[in-house]
Amino acid sequence: MSTPDQTTPAAAAGFDDEAVLLIGHGSRREKSNEQVRELAATLESRLGLPVDAAFLELAEPAIDEAFASLAPVASQVTVVHCSLFAASHVKNDVPLAIEQARADHDLEINNGAHLGVHPAILDLLDDRAAEVEAELGVDREHDDVAVVVCGRGSSDPDANGDVHKLARLLYEGREFDRVEASFIGVTEPTLEESLHGLSKHRPDAVVVLPYMLGDGVLTQRVRDWTADFDADYPYVDALAGDPLGTDSRLLDVFADRWQEARTESVEMSCDTCKYKVDLEGYEEDIGGARAMLRALAHQEAHADRDDIDEEPDSHDAPEKHVAVCTNQTCAKMGSPAVLERLRQEVRDSDHRDARITRSSCLGRCGDGPMVAVYPDGIWYGGVEDADAERIVGDHLDRDRIVSDLVDQTL
Template sequence: MKALMLCGHGSRDQGAMTEFGGLADKLRARLPDWHVEHGYLEFAKPVIRDGLDRLRESGAETVLALPGMLFAAGHAKNDIPSVLNTYAAANGLRIEYGRELGIDPKMIRAAGDRIKECLVADGWQDGDPLHDTMLVVVGRGASDPDANSNVSKVMRMLWEGLGFGWGETAYSGVTFPLVEPGLDHASRLGYRRIVVFPYFLFTGVLVRRIYDQTDNVAARHPEIRFLKAGYLAAHDLVVETFVDRLNEILEGTNNMNCQMCKYREQVLGFEAEVGLAQESHHHHVEGVGSSADCTLCDTVCTGACRAASREHGHGHQIARGTGHVHHDHDHTHEGGQAHHHDHDHGHSHGDAGHHHHHPYPQADHPLGPRSMKAGAMPNADVSKP
């Protein structure tokens, strides 16, 4: 049988999980000859191994797996391969792993459609010049400079392809610039209309935060019209890109971009991470803290569990009575066995007995999350370069 496993990260937000499930349904309709299952690393159910169980119980001896990720950072490079290889070794199942969606003409066209929808709602007609309008593309943000730079490339292709007057990139977390300082900077460039486009697959806490922060900046600059474009969702071209990634596995061309991988090459500023062991840190939170278990929120995650965990002084805490985990990704914990995947990185995705997150070298940047939380530059003009 033909078996496909779609692997997502997971979210505390029920809306995001409904949308991811909808994407899986569209893939099932697009691939009627395939048995398609989906699962998540954390914060949602079913977990990835549940989907693998169903495929194996249906008779699959080989499973093709795709990361439901825009870019290849830690989750696609480390965590998902670790889960897949652990399962394969324990159950005698062959699993072939594909690559992330990445920078792809179909994905750029899907993003262009979302931006155009936003502009049309503001009275723009296709073909009208956009020289008075600025585009700000907001990515997730990662400690991997290759993934971050991909967001900038997406922005440039959209900027140039649609003919905006100017374009900038911001990030929702981890790296810099964050959304508010990025938009404060953009507001000084003289454009009377700014389109903010979250380059995300699905809704969730981060997308709502991007929109909220856009509203904050818009309130400070009533002379500028801020437009909030929709995220990608299960656009038909997104579905087709997943089909392309599946075909790459079948053709044997499913190689990640290793030329700029910080674990393989000496990327400027990240030289200490060459050859660093990569391993998953999600085994202990699989399925924990899912929206189905949380009693603090309804279907929309409000982040109440974060407040609960802060009250108890923990960065990685289960809110009382909820089974809901707040996961800050800044901890060290014990690990398991060695894992590898087939992208010829020249390094192990394994574990030598414990797991350590290598520090992000720009963590204290004045426009980044840590320094913002600490209030390091309370009186600084963050709009200046």
């Protein structure tokens, strides 16, 4: 806490009965959750306000529990997000939890923005890159150093676009040979694709920066994929750096987001939000009701899970991943109906560890609707919604390929 002769931001602003709730995602790795709690403690010292930590899933306390514990001691709570970008958690899940808390408690709740693209984060990433360069024994001023900023990947194009923006801003004004954006999954380019693409340019070194807060499962995956690339390409030195962690510069970002929320000056990228505007390939997501239903379904998927190691989590790699092309051509042929029917069949079947998602163009325009099943590498063509029952019942449940629908195998 601050000493008596110091004026904290909270005291200067005249906030007497306020608390802050720092919301993290939650991880199976307790080390990652402890990082969020450490950030909450240091932010408390920075702001001179009580700061509690809460988690969306996989860790405790949950958001509703945190609000319940703050309600007896505070009249207003300002939510500060650990989320790096504004995807579904920021746009759907947390706002829904806040509305529920407002209904359950006599609280004034201010909702802040995600961390986003911030100068302090750019400085932090630059330092993370310099640490890797030092370990590799290279110098960006004299060697060709390529950087890959690797995000988690989202079904929200606005969030994915910000990863590319961050990569570009990291490149501007610095002497890197190139800086590219990549993702662990969900969208493209994947880290593996970006690394193999960079190999063609034969840089002296490749620095991979995991754009993640905590040191969790995905961060380790970034390290593993980078190590595999380094072993496969002996003429390029490659190494992954550390995540953002608990670096003190994050407090600058948190403080800014707190101030914005408390003064009702939060700005969100509504012009490119898939829930508000008609974006190619995401037309079905428009509308607050759809966003709310999606958030409720996500919460239900994680509710009442006493042993998180016994049940597949929606962020783990599923046993089967079914991608349905919803690009313009396939959509006109009826792929949205196929997508919904597949999801319904999975819900009705015993095959719980399967994920049905939209996909961009699968490169088979005219042969659709296209449905791809991974990791089997089976592509079905000309699929109708009536075929969903066979794809789920035969292929997903019994591992029997629906031969008359096969377009190609990979």
